[in-house]
Amino acid sequence: MNETVTRERVWDSRRTAKQRRVAAAAGHADGKLIRPAELRQVLEAVIHPGDTVALEGDNQKQADFLSRTLAGCDPGRLHDLHMLIGSVSRAEHLDLFEQGIASRLDLAYAGPQSVRMAQLAADGTVTVDAIHTYVELYARMLVDLRPDVALLCASAADRHGNLVLCQLAGQYAIDMFIGSTLQMDARANSSTVTKGGCPGSAGPRTPCSGSPSRCPLRRVHCGS
Incomplete structure (x- = not known):
């Protein structure tokens, strides 16, 4: 029955x-x-194991406090995190992966940490899901990359703890600047992903290619 x-x-x-x-x-x-x-x-x-966590990535002292404290957590309690970091600009951002606290990463920029990140990605310590523009990454946090926990800094907060985050227009400007000046492949994707370095992304859909660094357009290629 x-x-x-x-x-x-x-x-x-x-x-x-x-x-x-x-x-x-x-x-x-x-x-x-x-x-x-x-x-x-x-x-x-x-934060629970396997959570998707958004981490403020800029260099303000508050962001430093957040990243250092998260990197100092017990990997036995926090592990396999999927990190959403707009700017991978601090050493602790990658310490999270070396210590086993995080395993997956979505990002927009990793200039100061680009070489180290490329090395960690090559040896499998970091799994890079996608490299976005800033605006694309933040937009996806409201759609298919919604974080379980968001660790962020604010320009200001009121006495009730309500935060004030006013930078979207600035991110549009950054995206336009990067997209107009850095390496471009034969399909018109603006990319800064090269062998030995992964500074970030600018185009609407930037592939993580094995393009030789600083080479002419005709020699740049997409794909693995």
């Missing part, structure tokens, strides 16, 4: 998951303000 099991569809799974994560961090915060000395415990409480 066949039994039919009816399961009630859950429509607020992400909201419920967020509430559970916030509750897990409550003991380390005063309202919405996390005690700085307890940030590591908060990260290990709210």
Whole structure:
């Protein structure tokens, strides 16, 4: 005899998951303000293995604090993270992969860390899912790359903890600048991915090619 099991569809799974994560961090915060000395415990409480995590990538001291603290977490508790980092500009961003905390990466730019990242990608320590423009990466965070946890910095915040992030117009300008000045392949993709280095991306869909660095257009090729 066949039994039919009816399961009630859950429509607020992400909201419920967020509430559970916030509750897990409550003991380390005063309202919405996390005690700085307890940030590591908060990260290990709210981030789960395999999560997709957005990490602010700029060089402000707040971003430095976030990246250093995440890199100092216990790989036994946090591992196999999928990182979304607009600018891979700090050494700790790649320490996450060497220490086994993260394994996958979506990014837009990795200038200062480009050679090291290319080496880690070559030996399989980092799996680069895609290299985006800044705007494309941020847009996909609202569609198919929605993070489970977002670690970010703000230009300002009010007393209730509401953040103020005002830089999209600037990112458009950066994308246009990079796209108009750096290496271009025969298909008109603007790319800065070359052998031995992976500084970043600019075109609408930039392939991660094995293009020789600084070579004429006729010698640049796409694909593996």
